[in-house]
Amino acid sequence: MISRIYWTFSFLWNPEKPQSVSFQVKKMENNSNLDHAITWEKYCNITGKEDNHHVHVTSVLSAVICALVFLLGPPVNGFVLWIKVFKMEKKYRTVLYLHLFFAGFIFSLFQLLDMVYFALDVHWPFGSFMCRLNNAIFYLYMFVSASILTLFSIDYCIVVLLPIRYNFYRTTRLASTEVLVIWIFSLGATVPYFIFKNTYDCQKSSKCLYGVLHDEKVQYQSIVTTAFVLGILIPFLIIISCIVFTGLFYHRKNSSRYTTSLKLIFLIQICFFLCWIPHHVFSFLSSMTGESLPNSFIDQGLIVTMALALLTACINPLMYAFICPDFKKVFSIQSLFAKIH
Numbered sequence: 390m391i392s393r394i395y396w397t398f399s400f401l402w403n404p405e406k407p408q409s410v411s412f413q414v415k416k417m418e419n420n421s422n423l424d425h426a427i428t429w430e431k432y433c434n435i436t437g438k439e440d441n442h443h444v445h446v447t448s449v450l451s452a453v454i455c456a457l458v459f460l461l462g463p464p465v466n467g468f469v470l471w472i473k474v475f476k477m478e479k480k481y482r483t484v485l486y487l488h489l490f491f492a493g494f495i496f497s498l499f500q501l502l503d504m505v506y507f508a509l510d511v512h513w514p515f516g517s518f519m520c521r522l523n524n525a526i527f528y529l530y531m532f533v534s535a536s537i538l539t540l541f542s543i544d545y546c547i548v549v550l551l552p553i554r555y556n557f558y559r560t561t562r563l564a565s566t567e568v569l570v571i572w573i574f575s576l577g578a579t580v581p582y583f584i585f586k587n588t589y590d591c592q593k594s595s596k597c598l599y600g601v602l603h604d605e606k607v608q609y610q611s612i613v614t615t616a617f618v619l620g621i622l623i624p625f626l627i628i629i630s631c632i633v634f635t636g637l638f639y640h641r642k643n644s645s646r647y648t649t650s651l652k653l654i655f656l657i658q659i660c661f662f663l664c665w666i667p668h669h670v671f672s673f674l675s676s677m678t679g680e681s682l683p684n685s686f687i688d689q690g691l692i693v694t695m696a697l698a699l700l701t702a703c704i705n706p707l708m709y710a711f712i713c714p715d716f717k718k719v720f721s722i723q724s725l726f727a728k729i730h
Contacts, residue, residue: 447689448507454696455504462497462702466490469706469716477715481544482650484564486709488572489537493702496530499523500699507692512594517587520597525583527695531620531665532575534701538661539624540567541654546631549638578619581612610676617669621662628658653712657705664701668694 469490473483502523506513513520547555585608589596599609671690710716 445510447692448510451692451696452504452507454699455500455507458497458699458703459500459504462500463494465703465706465710466494466497469710470494472716479561481559481561481564482541484561484568485537485540485544488568489534490706490709492530492533492537493705496526496699497702499526500702503696503699506597507696509594511596511692513588513597514595520588521583521586524586524597525579528582528616528620529575529579530702531616531698532578533571534661534705535620535624536571536575537568538654538658539627540571542628542631542658545651545654546635549635578615581608581615585609585612606676613669613672613676616672621666621669625662649712649714653708656708656712660704660708661701664704665698668698670694 470487473487473490477483502515502519505515515523544559548559585599586597587599589598599612668691671687671694674687675691
């Protein structure tokens with residue numbers, strides 16, 4: 390008991406110091422929950438045995454995806470941002486798209502860290518603070534994206550149901566205020582993902598993981614559930630509800646106004662859920678640590694699905710550039726030639 394209290398206060402006094410696996414086990418050797426504590430194989434060999442070819446392929450594939458996002462994300466998002474800020478008319482939805490792509494731009498820059506992490510077979514060389522910050526940026530991007538995509542559906546639903554009243558208030562100022570609330574909410578929701586992630590020293594590497602003690606398992610399950618509820622479940626239910634309301638309205642009117650801009654929003658929303666839901670599934674499996682599934686399967690699934698979620702930072706601006714009629718009108722071959730001549 391005394392040793393456990395000593396370890397807790399030493400961690401609070403120096404939280405930036407990477408936690409040593411052997412240190413933790415030594416301090417808990419008299420604890421009755423020792424069999425639930427960290428094991429060397431699970432956390433220090435997080436990707437499986439070193440001679441496992443499939444594990445190596447998983448890490449390399451994830452590193453390639455991170456490199457792709459890092460190389461394409463900033464220029465593509467930056468280009469779309471430049472067009473929207475300097476070349477397009479400022480409207481309500483323009484502000485929403487602006488912040489969606491800005492979040493993707495910031496998120497893409499941090500993929501250099503994940504690329505190195507996976508390329509080194511899940512070895513984190515950047516220290517505890519960057520481990521926490523990188524994880525916080527990951528979930529900040531998810532919360533901001535999910536909230537903005539939900540706001541798109543709410544906006545369209547109100548435009549359909551209350552067009553006259555709502556259009557009077559539907560200004561860029563309203564959009565800016567709503568987006569500011571979204572950023573504040575997302576930053577607040579991201580705090581636990583910064584606090585509970587840390588680096589853990591192993592024999593030949595350093596891992597960037599959530600708390601690995603048995604008592605911290607409840608914390609991990611809580612933040613996994615919170616991410617799913619706030620980032621997937623609630624936005625999905627609101628978006629589906631808005632689609633149902635607008636669909637019923639058009640059905641009664643025997644008309645349809647599903648424009649190209651609305652179809653673009655649907656595509657971005659579908660892409661978001663398809664890319665992020667697998668990551669949440671494997672996060673739940675990891676939090677349960679069931680014996681029916683091998684740890685290597687869950688660990689590899691977490692790596693691959695996390696890399697899959699990264700792709701939205703590149704896919705969103707590309708879909709917007711190729712589908713949005715207003716964007717194509719501004720950035721067209723004819724307009725380029727007109728400016729040259």
